[in-house]
Amino acid sequence: MSLDMETIQQVRAEADCLYTKAELDTAINRLASEITNELADKNPIAFCVMNGGLIFAGQLLPQLDFPLEVSYLHATRYLNETNGGELFWKAKPEISFIDRDILIIDDILDEGHTLSAIIQYCQHAGANAVYTAVLIDKDHNRKAIPGFSANYTGLKCADRFIFGYGMDYKGYWRNAPGIFAVKGL
Ligand SMILES: O=P(O)(O)OC[C@H]1O[C@H](OP(=O)(O)OP(=O)(O)O)[C@H](O)[C@@H]1O
């Protein structure tokens, strides 16, 4: 289905702002301190989960002022839709995980299928420890593993379809400067 720009503009205009840029900045600063306290002497590899993790990782990483390597991986199960499906690996990591501490950086923990599959992948690839950081954790009882949460969580949000700060609405508005919920979703 091709989307007209009018609809894309309308979704942005009618959306509810759940978190402003200032609120997100504060949350990211706090996460940076928590992660620094725990990982500063662990020589980790930080992986940005593309595409959604891009903005969060870009703001978090310059605040992690200790030795680390940066890479990316791309696993997706939404493919520009608002309902998740099978996990599809678009790019698996190429760097060795053997005996390394890994920090996975993603935008959202929704049902958690994506993050739990990534954690499993890292563990099978020989990681010493896997840490996860998400900007947003969606509040509902449909987690893939009951009670599943990231090691570092920025903020919680209501059970609605959200966009902005890396998250898309049908491929658009990853660039929106806050976190917004689509009207009616
Ligand atoms: O907890 P889950 O229900 O598994 O959903 C969370 C995942 O969904 C989004 O990715 P998406 O598949 O939309 O890919 P994208 O990052 O390229 O938008 C988001 O970036 C997370 O990786």
Ligand SMILES: Nc1nc2[nH]cnc2c(=O)[nH]1
């Ligand atoms: N953009 C976006 N991606 C998601 N992936 C899982 N949940 C969501 C959501 O609410 N919004």
